[in-house]
Amino acid sequence: MGTDLGSARLRIATYNVEWFNRLFKDDGTLINDGSWSSRWNVTKARQTEALGMVFSKMDADAVMIIEAPDSSPHRDGVVALETFAKAFGLRANKAMIGFPNDTQQEIALLYDPQIMQVTHKPLADPERAPRFDQDFLLDVDVDAKPDPIRWSKPPLEIEVTLPNDKLLHLIGVHAKSKAPHGATEESEAIRISIENRRKQLAQCIWLRRRVQAHLSKSNPLIVLGDFNDGPGLDEYEKLFGRSGVEIVLGEEARNKLFDPHARMVLGSKFGAKPSTARFRRQDGPFLQALLDYIMVSEDLMSHQPNWQIWHPFDHPACFEDVTLRDALLDASDHFPVVLDIAL
Numbered sequence: 058m059g060t061d062l063g064s065a066r067l068r069i070a071t072y073n074v075e076w077f078n079r080l081f082k083d084d085g086t087l088i089n090d091g092s093w094s095s096r097w098n099v100t101k102a103r104q105t106e107a108l109g110m111v112f113s114k115m116d117a118d119a120v121m122i123i124e125a126p127d128s129s130p131h132r133d134g135v136v137a138l139e140t141f142a143k144a145f146g147l148r149a150n151k152a153m154i155g156f157p158n159d160t161q162q163e164i165a166l167l168y169d170p171q172i173m174q175v176t177h178k179p180l181a182d183p184e185r186a187p188r189f190d191q192d193f194l195l196d197v198d199v200d201a202k203p204d205p206i207r208w209s210k211p212p213l214e215i216e217v218t219l220p221n222d223k224l225l226h227l228i229g230v231h232a233k234s235k236a237p238h239g240a241t242e243e244s245e246a247i248r249i250s251i252e253n254r255r256k257q258l259a260q261c262i263w264l265r266r267r268v269q270a271h272l273s274k275s276n277p278l279i280v281l282g283d284f285n286d287g288p289g290l291d292e293y294e295k296l297f298g299r300s301g302v303e304i305v306l307g308e309e310a311r312n313k314l315f316d317p318h319a320r321m322v323l324g325s326k327f328g329a330k331p332s333t334a335r336f337r338r339q340d341g342p343f344l345q346a347l348l349d350y351i352m353v354s355e356d357l358m359s360h361q362p363n364w365q366i367w368h369p370f371d372h373p374a375c376f377e378d379v380t381l382r383d384a385l386l387d388a389s390d391h392f393p394v395v396l397d398i399a400l
Contacts, residue, residue: 066361067172067219067400070115071229071281071349073123073334073391078137078161080105081126085136087144097337099387107387109145114381115367115393117149118172121213121229123283123349123391125165128157138167153177155213155229156190164213164229164282178216178226186266189214193263197255206259209233212282214267219400226271230264230282232301233257257286261301268305271354272312278354280305280314283391285348306352314352317364318394322347333366334391351396360399367393 076095080088087105094104112120126137138152148169155177157163168175181188189211194203213229233256264280271278286301303323307313318331332345353362369375369385369392376382385392 071121072393075389081137107384110384119168125163127161156211174218261304281351
């Protein structure tokens with residue numbers, strides 16, 4: 058299930074690893090012991106081994122890691138990820154983090170330096186879309202006054218150079234959660250949910266403007282990560298008319314991004330729907346949701362792209378490989394989304 062380099066196909070994945078940071082000491086070494094991880098009923102050693110199995114089986118040329126290890130004055134997420142890659146003999150053994158944040162959950166790219174060269178390349182348009190570590194002014198509460206919007210986890214903008222000198226642009230995303238964290242009663246939960254939805258949509262408008270800037274220059278573009286959102290995901294979408302994912306994908310026919318899983322959900326209100334995350338509830342069954350996407354520009358659609366969600370129960374090869382199936386369940390509450398493309 059890895060990349061066939063002989064056929065010049067590139068494998069790019071996005072993977073939200075739940076609290077990856079807590080598997081490392083301050084010096085970046087793995088805490089590979091029997092203490093509890095932040096995964097329910099999973100030790101750090103078990104989560105670490107599970108992640109090693111998943112990354113090894115994916116054998117991706119590049120993985121956009123969401124909730125990557127912390128980079129701060131006392132910790133280095135790049136060192137942690139490269140230590141992890143070395144421990145499991147991964148081809149993708151070099152790491153890049155863009156603008157570090159203060160949430161202990163970075164956005165990082167783990168990549169194979171023999172296949173690609175990568176550059177952190179943040180863009181800025183002072184008029185329409187400032188740099189992602191700055192403020193974006195948008196009236197989100199309809200009071201005719203612009204509100205400052207910030208990313209708690211600024212998107213990671215990367216320029217990739219492939220061996221044939223082809224350039225590819227990646228934007229790694231972890232959009233704001235809409236969950237009403239901290240609410241103690243229903244009215245407060247509703248207020249926080251609506252406020253978070255406004256901020257999440259504002260982030261997606263900001264991101265869409267950056268997408269349009271790339272598309273106007275005919276730059277091959279892939280936008281990937283966790284949007285904490287999707288068509289029809291919650292009741293507040295009716296209030297605002299559309300999801301953040303639909304905003305980023307775009308509405309103009311010639312300037313759209315494409316993701317087949319988003320299209321499946323947009324095209325059918327009922328019926329089977331893909332999912333990329335599986336959350337445990339203490340008082341009920343698991344909940345599943347489509348939160349993670351790999352969106353590609355129209356020019357990349359001619360390069361035979363193939364998308365897969367490595368869901369342990371929905372992807373036949375993952376289900377039939379019992380060791381991999383168990384590893385996917387232990388490793389994170391999200392599952393990898395994998396894109397194979399002929400570049």
